[in-house]
Amino acid sequence: MSALQLTGLTVERGGRAVVRDVSVEIPAGQVTALLGPNGAGKSTLVLAIGGVLRPRAGTVLLDGADLAGRRPERIRQAGVAIVPEGRRLLPDLTVEDNLRVASYALTRERAQSGRDQVLELFPQLGQRLTATARTLSGGEQQMVVLAQALISQPRYLLIDELSLGLAPVVVSRLIPVIRTVAESGAGVLLIEQFATVALGLAHQAHIMEGGQIRFSGLASELRDQPELLSSAYLLRGSNPEDPKDPEDPKTPGAGEGTVAPAPGRAP
Ligand SMILES: Nc1ncnc2c1ncn2[C@@H]1O[C@H](COP(=O)(O)OP(=O)(O)OP(=O)(O)O)[C@@H](O)[C@H]1O
Numbered sequence: 001m002s003a004l005q006l007t008g009l010t011v012e013r014g015g016r017a018v019v020r021d022v023s024v025e026i027p028a029g030q031v032t033a034l035l036g037p038n039g040a041g042k043s044t045l046v047l048a049i050g051g052v053l054r055p056r057a058g059t060v061l062l063d064g065a066d067l068a069g070r071r072p073e074r075i076r077q078a079g080v081a082i083v084p085e086g087r088r089l090l091p092d093l094t095v096e097d098n099l100r101v102a103s104y105a106l107t108r109e110r111a112q113s114g115r116d117q118v119l120e121l122f123p124q125l126g127q128r129l130t131a132t133a134r135t136l137s138g139g140e141q142q143m144v145v146l147a148q149a150l151i152s153q154p155r156y157l158l159i160d161e162l163s164l165g166l167a168p169v170v171v172s173r174l175i176p177v178i179r180t181v182a183e184s185g186a187g188v189l190l191i192e193q194f195a196t197v198a199l200g201l202a203h204q205a206h207i208m209e210g211g212q213i214r215f216s217g218l219a220s221e222l223r224d225q226p227e228l229l230s231s232a233y234l235l236r237g238s239n240p241e242d243p244k245d246p247e248d249p250k251t252p253g254a255g256e257g258t259v260a261p262a263p264g265r266a267p
């Protein structure tokens with residue numbers, strides 16, 4: 001089976017290796033979960049795979065080609081799309097225009113088929129095409145963010161924090177979409193603060209801590225043996241029905257392209 005193969009990835013930030021020698025396989029047609037506490041290096045890993053940060057060492061192999069250190073457009077073109085943590089829409093543009101922005105590099109035919117596909121995945125957006133992004137609910141905004149990544153019909157989709165700032169009922173509507181994307185053949189890497197959400201979708205799971213992979217195995221092992229989730233963070237925040245801080249205003253909608261670590265989740 002084909003896969004996006006990360007080998008020995010090391011990424012430095014502020015002169016410090018915050019991702020260290022990470023090797024992970026993201027198989028096609030499956031969801032792979034990446035869990036870990038605040039500051040583990042999850043977002044950094046995703047940014048490095050997407051070409052936003054340049055890895056210090058390691059390879060990102062797809063079909064025998066090494067994408068590590070390539071430019072983001074080239075990586076996207078190769079079929080790898082990322083949804084960075086806290087990704088925002090252009091608030092004054094309509095849904096239609098936000099989708100158009102995401103498809104500008106595609107041929108007219110591919111843009112059209114991508115648009116058709118994302119509107120099939122998110123029928124709700126079809127009713128909201130002329131609405132400006134700032135008037136959308138948090139859930140609708142997250143749908144557009146996902147649609148922007150999916151419009152290029154990527155072979156691999158890396159999602160950094162699916163449920164951030166969203167109500168449980170909204171998260172429960174996104175879950176089947178992620179499942180459909182994987183079932184249609186894409187490889188999905190899902191970073192998710194709620195371990196139960198990620199483990200419910202994933203076939204394989206990896207736990208990252210201190211920049212390194214500490215556990216790799218079947219998601220079902222972690223589901224059946226929650227004690228393996230040794231980090232207190234993972235246990236405490238593992239269920240979206242039981243949010244740590246329901247007042248936490250981490251709703252999408254402010255700013256553009258923020259990739260800062262999510263506030264308010266550290267112990
Ligand atoms: N721009 C930056 N400059 C220097 N260090 C950074 C920068 N961004 C993040 N870091 C550091 O890199 C490490 C990894 O951060 P990263 O955001 O990748 O973790 P994470 O696992 O995504 O955490 P979270 O669950 O909070 O999103 C942390 O120690 C963080 O402080």
Ligand SMILES: [Mg+2]
Pocket residue numbers: 042043044085160261262
């Ligand atoms: Mg992060």
